[in-house]
Structures are given as C-alpha cells and as structure tokens.
Amino acid sequence: MLDSGTILTGMGVGLGSVAAEVFRVRPVASLPKAAKHSGDEALELESLKTAIAAVSLEMNDLAEKAGETSAEIFEALIMLLEDEELFETASAQISQGWNAGTAFINAVEEYADIFAGDTTFEERLNDIRDLARRVAASIAGISLGLDIPTTGRFVIVGEDFSPADTAQFTQAVVGVVTIQGGPTSHTAIICRSKSIPAVVSCQQAKDLVDGMQVLVDPVGDRVVVDGQESDITEALSFIAKSEDPIIPVRANIGSLEDAIAASASAAEGVGLFRTELLYLSAKTQPTKQSQATSYTEILKAAPAGPIVVRTIDAGSDKPVPFLDMGDEENPALGVRGFRLIENHRDFIVDQLESLEMAREQSGREVWVMAPMVSTYSEAIEFAALARESGNFKVGIMVETPSIVYQIAQLAGALDFISVGTNDLSQYLFAADRMNPSLGAMLNPWQPALLRALEQIAAVSQEAGVSSGVCGESASDPAFAVVLAGMGFQSVSSSRSQVGIVRQALSSVTKEQAKEVFEAALTGLDADQAKSAALAALAAISAK
Numbered sequence: 097m098l099d100s101g102t103i104l105t106g107m108g109v110g111l112g113s114v115a116a117e118v119f120r121v122r123p124v125a126s127l128p129k130a131a132k133h134s135g136d137e138a139l140e141l142e143s144l145k146t147a148i149a150a151v152s153l154e155m156n157d158l159a160e161k162a163g164e165t166s167a168e169i170f171e172a173l174i175m176l177l178e179d180e181e182l183f184e185t186a187s188a189q190i191s192q193g194w195n196a197g198t199a200f201i202n203a204v205e206e207y208a209d210i211f212a213g214d215t216t217f218e219e220r221l222n223d224i225r226d227l228a229r230r231v232a233a234s235i236a237g238i239s240l241g242l243d244i245p246t247t248g249r250f251v252i253v254g255e256d257f258s259p260a261d262t263a264q265f266t267q268a269v270v271g272v273v274t275i276q277g278g279p280t281s282h283t284a285i286i287c288r289s290k291s292i293p294a295v296v297s298c299q300q301a302k303d304l305v306d307g308m309q310v311l312v313d314p315v316g317d318r319v320v321v322d323g324q325e326s327d328i329t330e331a332l333s334f335i336a337k338s339e340d341p342i343i344p345v346r347a348n349i350g351s352l353e354d355a356i357a358a359s360a361s362a363a364e365g366v367g368l369f370r371t372e373l374l375y376l377s378a379k380t381q382p383t384k385q386s387q388a389t390s391y392t393e394i395l396k397a398a399p400a401g402p403i404v405v406r407t408i409d410a411g412s413d414k415p416v417p418f419l420d421m422g423d424e425e426n427p428a429l430g431v432r433g434f435r436l437i438e439n440h441r442d443f444i445v446d447q448l449e450s451l452e453m454a455r456e457q458s459g460r461e462v463w464v465m466a467p468m469v470s471t472y473s474e475a476i477e478f479a480a481l482a483r484e485s486g487n488f489k490v491g492i493m494v495e496t497p498s499i500v501y502q503i504a505q506l507a508g509a510l511d512f513i514s515v516g517t518n519d520l521s522q523y524l525f526a527a528d529r530m531n532p533s534l535g536a537m538l539n540p541w542q543p544a545l546l547r548a549l550e551q552i553a554a555v556s557q558e559a560g561v562s563s564g565v566c567g568e569s570a571s572d573p574a575f576a577v578v579l580a581g582m583g584f585q586s587v588s589s590s591r592s593q594v595g596i597v598r599q600a601l602s603s604v605t606k607e608q609a610k611e612v613f614e615a616a617l618t619g620l621d622a623d624q625a626k627s628a629a630l631a632a633l634a635a636i637s638a639k
C-alpha cells in the first residue's frame with residue numbers, strides 16, 4: 097500500500113494536470129490454446145450454443161449503436177455466426193475431440209479454406225475470425241476488451257496502451273499513467289493530442305490500485321498519491337515579444353476530430369497527418385473512393401496552410417489489420433513504413449491517388465511524404481510515385497540514421513524533409529521506443545540527438561531542401577526554440593501544444609534561438625543540455 101504523499105516518478109506528457117481516482121486496467125486476456133475436451137460431447141455442444149447466442153446478443157447491441165451503414169455489416173455477421181452449416185462443421189470438430197472453443201475456430205478456418213479466392217468472402221474473413229475469437233472467449237469466460245468506465249472521472253493505469261486500446265478511451269478517462277511505454281510511445285502521442293495529462297514509464301505505478309486518489313503532474317514528471325491540484329509543478333512561462341513565431345508552427349493530426357481541433361488552434365497548417373491512425377481497426381482494405389472521402393473531409397477541416405500527409409506507416413507499434421505483414425521477431429527493424437512498397441504497392445499507390453482526388457476536391461495545398469525511408473533508392477522511388485500520382489510537394493521523413501548521410505544527394509529530387517525524432521532516437525540509440533527501461537535514451541535532449549539534428553538542418557539547407565521536425569520533441573516549447581536555432585524551417589507539434597510552442601518561438605529572435613541551441617550543446621548528457629538551454633532562455637527573457 098502506498099502512503100499518502102508518495103511521489104512516483106516517470107515522464108510527463110503535456111502541461112495540464114489532473115487529480116482523480118485510479119482505475120486499473122486489467123491486461124487483456126489471451127485466448128486459451130487449442131485443446132481437446134474431456135469426452136462429454138453434449139456438454140461442449142451446449143456451451144458452444146450458449147456462447148454463439150451470447151455473441152449474437154453482443155453483436156446486436158453493437159449494431160444498434162453503430163448507425164445504419166455499419167448495422168448492415170453486423171447483421172451479415174450475425175447471420176454467419178448463426179449459420180447452421182458452420183455449426184455442423186463445428187459439431188464435427190467436437191466429435192473429433194476438440195473442445196467447443198477450438199472447434200468453432202477450426203470450423204471458421206475450414207470455411208476460409210473452402211471460400212479461398214472468393215473476394216467478397218475474403219474481405220470479411222478477418223471479421224469472421226474476430227467472431228470466432230469472441231465465441232472462444234465467451235466459452236473461456238474471459239473478456240477481450242479493456243472495460244474502461246464510461247462515466248465518472250478516472251486516471252487509468254495500465255502497463256501500456258496500444259493505438260487500438262487508446263481508441264477505446266472514453267470521456268471518463270481524464271488522466272493516464274503507464275508503467276511501461278516511453279515519451280514517444282503511442283500512449284504519449286494520443287494523450288498529448290487529446291490534452292489528457294499523462295505520466296508514462298512510471299514503474300512504481302504498478303502499486304496503484306483501484307479507488308486510490310492521485311495527482312497526475314506531467315510538468316513535474318510525477319504522480320502524487322492523494323495529491324491536490326494545488327500541488328502541481330509550474331511550467332516555464334514564455335513572454336511573446338513578436339506576434340509571429342520565428343518559424344511556422346504546424347499541427348500533428350490523425351483524424352477528422354484532430355483536424356477540427358487543430359483549426360481552433362493557431363497552427364499554420366498541418367505538419368504531420370498520420371494516415372494509418374484512420375485504419376488501425378480496419379479489417380479490410382479501404383477503397384480508393386472511401387479514402388478520398390475521408391481525406392477530403394480532413395483536408396477541408398484542417399487549419400489554413402500546407403497540409404503534410406504521410407503515407408501509411410504500418411507495422412511495429414502501429415499494426416494495421418488489413419495489411420498482412422506476417423510475424424516478425426523484431427518488427428521495429430522489419431518491414432514497416434515505406435518498406436511495405438514491396439508487398440503492398442497497390443495500397444500506397446491507391447493512397448496517393450485518393451489524396452490527389454481529395455486535394456482537387458478540397459482545393460488545399462498538399463505535401464506528401466513517406467515514413468521510414470532508409471535508402472536513396474527508396475526516396476527516389478517514392479518521389480517518382482508521388483509525382484506521377486498528383487500535384488504535391490514531395491518529401492520523406494528522416495527517421496533512420498542511414499538517410500541522414502544521403503540527404504545531400506537527394507537535392508533536386510525532394511522538396512522537403514521532416515524529421516521524426518521519435519523513431520530517429522530509437523534507431524540512433526538502438527533503443528526500442530516501447531521499452532520503458534530505455535526511456536532516458538529517448539529523451540530528445542540527448543546530446544547525440546542534438547548533434548544529429550544539427551547536421552540534418554545544415555545539410556538540408558545546403559541541398560536547398562526545406563526541413564522541419566514533426567516528432568514529439570517539437571511539442572516541447574524549449575526544444576522547439578533549439579530546433580529553430582539549428583536552422584529548421586518549421587516545427588509540427590501535437591495540437592494541444594501549438595499555442596505554447598508558438599509563444600516560445602515568439603519570445604526569441606533567430607539569433608537568440610541559436611544561442612539557446614549553442615547553450616544546449618555544452619551539456620554532456622540530456623539533463624545538462626536541457627538545464628543549459630533553459631538557463632539561456634531564462635536569461636533572454638530577463639533582458
């Protein structure tokens with residue numbers, strides 16, 4: 097039991113704070129392995145029937161909530177679930193000795209083999225497999241969902257949350273604490289964009305239990321047991337000296353809701369539209385038309401200025417169900433981002449073509465970029481595809497150390513580069529961004545990252561390629577000043593940080609930003625670099 101006043105340290109996300117009750121999210125249970133039954137076939141048949149009925153009810157409920165278009169999909173699924181032939185196939189499996197859950201999963205797989213090649217059926221296959229999992233879960237008496245409360249005010253505490261988990265956050269989630277996950281994890285990204293105060297990589301949070309009261313104090317990088325709002329740590333304040341920031345501040349978005357919210361901020365356009373976030377739970381590949389419709393809506397809603405759209409960055413921490421990427425031992429080093437061009441070229445081309453349709457329909461200025469580019473050839477291949485598909489400015493993300501050394505050779509081929517510091521840190525330090533014990537290496541104030549960024553800004557300038565930063569580091573107002581001091585021409589921040597980042601960048605001249613950057617370079621570790629930069633900023637604001 098943690099005493100009142102105990103301080104749990106982690107890494108803060110955002111500048112807001114909240115005091116509320118703890119809700120521990122149980123880890124999502126995994127399904128039991130395939131197994132035989134004990135010999136009572138009648139009992140297995142009975143439990144299969146009961147589970148099918150229960151899942152049907154669940155589906156009916158979802159259909160009611162889902163509105164007309166999706167309701168039809170649910171109805172079709174319920175018909176399949178209750179299909180007599182499928183039940184017969186499962187019964188035959190039970191007769192062969194398989195328990196009810198395994199039998200139903202096997203039966204669905206038999207169906208899948210029979211209908212292989214039937215494109216309509218294949219499109220639905222993942223949905224049907226999901227049904228089979230639900231039936232098996234119901235038989236095993238386990239829940240596959242997160243079970244987050246929908247009313248009240250809670251700080252939810254868990255190991256870490258995947259993008260699909262964060263999509264289930266309800267209104268009742270007012271604060272988030274994760275035991276694992278680092279400052280660049282998706283929990284951090286989503287919380288920052290939704291202005292949910294969070295502390296990640298807080299290992300002592302394993303001792304928090306339901307019903308405790310905590311203060312989530314991101315500025316102080318801490319969680320305080322029984323803390324009050326009055327105990328929060330004050331954030332550094334910036335006094336704007338000019339109306340406009342020294343470089344444009346754009347917003348990062350991942351949905352229509354984000355685009356609308358970003359429009360209410362002072363963002364000058366969008367510096368990163370993470371398109372994969374639209375498809376994290378899509379079981380089937382969206383058509384070109386449906387993509388064009390979604391993109392048009394989002395482009396129309398986005399804040400005035402250019403909109404930088406990233407083609408799908410699936411894989412590793414962002415699995416996209418309809419893109420089968422197989423199981424990889426080491427997905428962060430595997431086939432992800434633009435490497436999908438090998439097996440999913442059609443999707444990337446579709447995406448670029450539907451973005452062109454959306455560009456025409458919205459009348460907006462669209463820039464496109466590919467994620468996870470590591471070679472000159474990949475960059476050239478993407479540039480050619482993008483220029484064939486539409487009237488865009490074309491760029492790449494700089495997220496791997498290898499591409500840093502070829503930016504100069506890409507002069508003329510690219511219009512811009514955008515640095516993804518989340519992944520660049522991961523690959524520069526060989527430190528998995530999902531690993532909580534490596535959070536310190538992912539701190540953007542690490543001197544090696546600062547020097548890598550300095551080099552990227554300089555070579556881009558020499559090559560005549562416009563450069564920006566869109567990783568989470570650009571959401572830290574003091575760090576954004578350092579980036580401007582290095583020579584980057586824009587930053588893109590989480591939408592909730594746009595105001596404060598603009599303020600910081602309006603409180604200094606370009607020369608002063610350079611002084612802050614040079615001060616940061618005197619640090620031999622991340623803490624020293626940050627303190628030196630903050631001291632330089634404080635001295636400037638005292639002038």
Ligand code: PEP
Nearest residue numbers: 516517518519566567568
């Ligand atoms: C990055 O890696 O910094 C980035 C912006 O991309 P993501 O966080 O979506 O991987």
Ligand code: MG
Nearest residue numbers: 495516518519
């Ligand atoms: Mg990235």
